[in-house]
Amino acid sequence: MELENLTKRYHGNPQPAVDNVNMEIAAGETVVFVGPSGCGKSTTLKMINRLIEPTSGRIRIDGEDVTDIDPVGLRRKVGYAIQSSGLFPHMTVAQNIGIVPKMTGWPKSRIRARVEEMLDLVGLDPGEFHGRYPRQLSGGQQQRVGVARALAADPPVLLMDEPFGAVDPITRDHLQDELIRLQRELHKTIVFVTHDFDEAIKLGDRIAVLREQSHIAQFDTPEAILTNPADDFVSGFVGAGAALKRLNLTRVGDVEITDYPTATVDDPLQDILQRLRAGGTNEVLLLDKHGRPYKWLRRGDLMRAKGSLARAGTLVHDTVTRDATLRDALEAVLTDNAGRVAVTGRRGAYEGVVDMETLMNSVHEMLEADRLDALEHQHDLEESRAGQTRAEQEGGGPGERGAPA
Structure with missing residues (x-):
């Protein structure tokens, strides 16, 4: 995708809302627009599928x-997901997901199969959710259906305008993980708008940090922006604790997951009880x-169970996926205060556990790598200064110019 000199002006406003944006986005890449409120990031996004018509410039x-093509036809080929899902309340889940394939002339049997495929893809049981209405879904379930609808006609491009901004933090984390998993399977070209820099780090292959009028302050990988922000404006988005923010660059699937x-x-x-004794841990x-x-069940819980597990143990309040x-x-381990968190896969099925020791080892390795990089950078800087001093001394440097013969 190419944005060339993309500009939007509104009548009566002397300043453009979006001014001369140029950007290239590779096929299969996730690019995140992040910037202050009112900077034009959503306007730029909506010009891509011409929900907002550009005043000038080109989109390829x-x-x-x-x-130069029919905007309605374009929108049927570009998926679009927004905050609060935007589902039609009078339509069932299946009807919402199938609306674009239906408009493009798919036969009923193909639409039905695609709806089931999409529900399964976003982790919802087709048999359970097919006939429900949006009001019967949680916020997180609505957002999953919204993503499924955006992907139903298999568009090459997916536009997402703060799609997870209206849900609670835990649900938001899981929806982000789901999007990462989907992208790994589908390889869509995704343009994602957010005001949350941590979300941008987690999701983006590259991040465009935008100033007013969508002027690009920095367009680079998350790691490059964290380690080398272009200026004070970008540093303001990075904020304090850049080293800890790099924890958003490593996935649970990259560290050891124990059974x-x-x-x-x-x-x-x-x-x-027998399984607990054989497992070498004090809980099951x-x-x-x-x-x-x-539930997490400890030995004492089982001893007090008196033949029933109904009131025994501690409910599992949080889990993470391999893409978390x-x-x-x-955060999940610290919140649970028990030193471990369960790792889940498709539809929340158990896959293993990651513990505090493993996480802290990874943090220490990351901080040590940062320390060594800083030392290497300092060494290179000192070598450069020493070389410059030698050159000045050998060639009659600034300190010798104008000296008496």
Whole structure:
């Protein structure tokens, strides 16, 4: 995708809302626009699918100039997901997801199969959610359906305008993880707008930090922006603790995930006790009928259970996926205050556990790498200064100019 001299002016306003934006986005890349409120990032996004018509400039997708084609046809080929999902309340989940394929003339059998595929892809059981209405869904479920609808017609480009901004922090983390997983499978070209720099670091292959009128302050990888912000404006977005923000660059799947003794709610109590003794830990993870983490059970809990697990143990309040960041995992471990967090896969199924020791080792390795990089940079700087001093001395440097013969 190419944005060339893209500009938007509104009548009566002497200053353009978006001024002369130039940008190239590679196929399959996730680019995040981040900037202060009112800087023009959403306006720039909406010009890509011509929800807002550009005043001047060009937009090319796969080499095709979309500023000269039918805007309605364009919007059917570009997925669009917004905050609060934007679902039609009078339509079922299946009807919402199938609306664009239906408008483009897909046969009913193909639409039905695609709806089931999309629900499964975003981690919702087709049998359970197919006939529900938006009001019957949680905020996180609505956002998943919104993403499924945006992807239903298999568009090459997906535009996302603060899609996770209206949900609670835990749900937001899981939706971000889901998007990362989807992108790994689908390889769409994604342009994502957010005001949350941590979200930008987590999701973006590259980040465009925008000033007013969408002027680009820096357009680079998250790691490059964290370690070498272009100016004070960009540094303001990075904020304090840049080293800790780098925890958003490493995934749970990149560190060691250990197995834990598990049991299901239907297992006999004696079998669970035996599994605990053989596992080498002082607790077992109880899974529900769908294989999802349900309760942590300690030895004492089992001894007091008196034949029933109904009131025994501690409910699992938080989990992370393999696509979650180390920062997500560290927050979950600290919140739980038990030194570990369960790792889940598709539809929340248990996959393993990551513990505090593993996370802290990763943090120490990251901080040590930063320390060595800083030392190397300092050494190179000193070498450069020493070389400059030698050159001045050998060639009659500034300190010798004008000296008496």
